[in-house]
Amino acid sequence: MTDDRLHRYATNVTAGVSDRAVVDAFARVPREYFVHRVVDPDGRATAVTPEQVYTDEALVTRVSDGRPSSSSSQPSLMADMLEKLRLRPGHRVLEVGTGTGYNAALIAAITGAPVVTVDVQPDVVADATAALARVGADSVTAVNADGYLGAPDHGPFDRIIATVGIGGVPPAWFDQLAPDGMILAPIEHGGIQPCLTVTPDLAGRGAVRSGFMLAAGALHPRATATLPMTLPDPPDAVPVPPLDPNRYYALWFGLAARDDRVERRTVDGLFEKPWQTACTVTEPGGGSVVVGLDALYPVGADAGLMTQVRALVGEWHAAGGPEVWDWHCRFTFGDGLWLPTGWRLEP
Ligand SMILES: C[S@@+](CC[C@H](N)C(=O)[O-])C[C@H]1O[C@@H](n2cnc3c(N)ncnc32)[C@H](O)[C@@H]1O
Structure with a gap:
């Protein structure tokens, strides 16, 4: 990979992003260290080409029962999410959904601080740990755990980001969130998973148009059969x-x-x-x-x-065709998760 190509890729996938630190992270962390093969719906793996790695596409890396169970998300979506997360140097971050480890490495490049990332699949964590070591992302710790419990041994966190579709926010994430912290997560909403931001006062807001594979276990959205x-x-x-x-x-x-x-x-x-x-x-x-x-x-x-x-x-x-980010809500507790309720439009 030439520096030139990585820069072109970074410019392309961050076209809608104004946070310079996010753009620089994409130009500094090579995606090819994290994705070596892609998997088709039958589970057949093929080596990934440089063209595939450096396009703005999600790359499926694992399949279970014909459905993607792990991937490297679409880079422009990752860039949009990282900008909306409003990361600053020194922020301690928890990511739920390690996948390839690429997003965690980007976060570490932006914050220069410890990142903890959890994934429910042990082999996914093992591969991500190896990739993170290859790029020298020493400040990232990948843990094999169900993200429902967050990372109780590591908090508090200034930011918590989920990169897997969830039904709502588990109580543990609020317990591990710093008083002025923020959560950004793709949360079930009428069958789609738009990213919402949530603050410790339980105020929520739409943030990013997105769709994600769905979380396993207690984070799994309730009604999801399409x-x-x-x-x-x-x-x-x-x-x-x-x-x-x-x-x-x-x-x-x-x-x-x-x-x-x-x-x-x-x-x-x-x-x-x-x-x-x-x-x-x-x-x-x-x-x-x-x-x-x-x-x-x-x-x-x-x-x-x-x-x-x-x-x-x-x-x-x-109403002028309001966008996702024009909507605000409150989170209320039900069925083991904090759920967005009472949606209203605010300027
Ligand atoms: C779209 S991938 C994450 C992409 C990743 N951030 C990257 O940069 O490559 C979603 C990941 O969420 C994980 N996952 C699913 N349910 C989970 C849960 N309950 N707790 C933690 N991780 C979970 C999957 O194993 C999968 O690896």
Whole structure:
């Protein structure tokens, strides 16, 4: 890897980032030390090429039951998260979801201080520990543990970041958080996992559009089955103002902030890419309305549900199409986790 190529990669994946320390970290920590092979859905591994390592793509490194169980996340998403984490030199950081160790090494490059990273898979921790040693990231300690308990032997932390989708914030993270600390984590919200920030006073805010593989164990979000759905043929489409995928994500977030019937579905033929999923409002026992990029599609829904969803979409547009980070919430305790509730828009 030439310095030139690493710089080009760093410039590319941090294009939306203004924190110089984040940009510099991507230019100083070579991703190729952390990802040597990628794995397909059948578990077949192939050696990774320099072109693959230095593109802005998530790279799956482990698969379990046909689903990714560990990866190096998409670099531009990592950059966005690290900026929103507002890291400063000297900050002590806990990362939940070590994966390859690349993100922990980036954090250490920014803070120059101890980083503790935990992962539930022992072989993942062993590989990450070896990679961290290769780049000389001596201030990072990788621990094999369930992140639900945080890292009780190592706190307090100025920042806690999760790089795996979780159902809510476990109490241990607040116990281990410094009084002026901050948590940033992808937290279940209507079937997606946007990153939210949370402070010790239990105030939460949307921060980053994101999607993640889901955590194992007690951190696993409760309702996560992404069930398939088929539109009637021909579909009964009701047009709505068209949105690009980023704005669609913002609408999805906004609908889930207003209505707890929002869920994620795979819908045949709705999107160009087969892995793309749809925001759906489902009335238990009463059909669904699928929200597309430019239309609403009733699937066994009565006129009442359709009217409600049209009103919700209309309210979101009338509010100026708020983004993920325009929404604020409070965290309340339920079922072993602190959960975001009472979403409201604030300037
Ligand atoms: C997307 S990867 C993390 C990417 C990583 N930060 C990197 O830089 O490569 C998610 C990781 O979370 C781990 N994980 C899943 N559930 C967990 C849990 N309950 N506690 C800790 N780690 C967990 C997985 O084993 C996986 O390695």
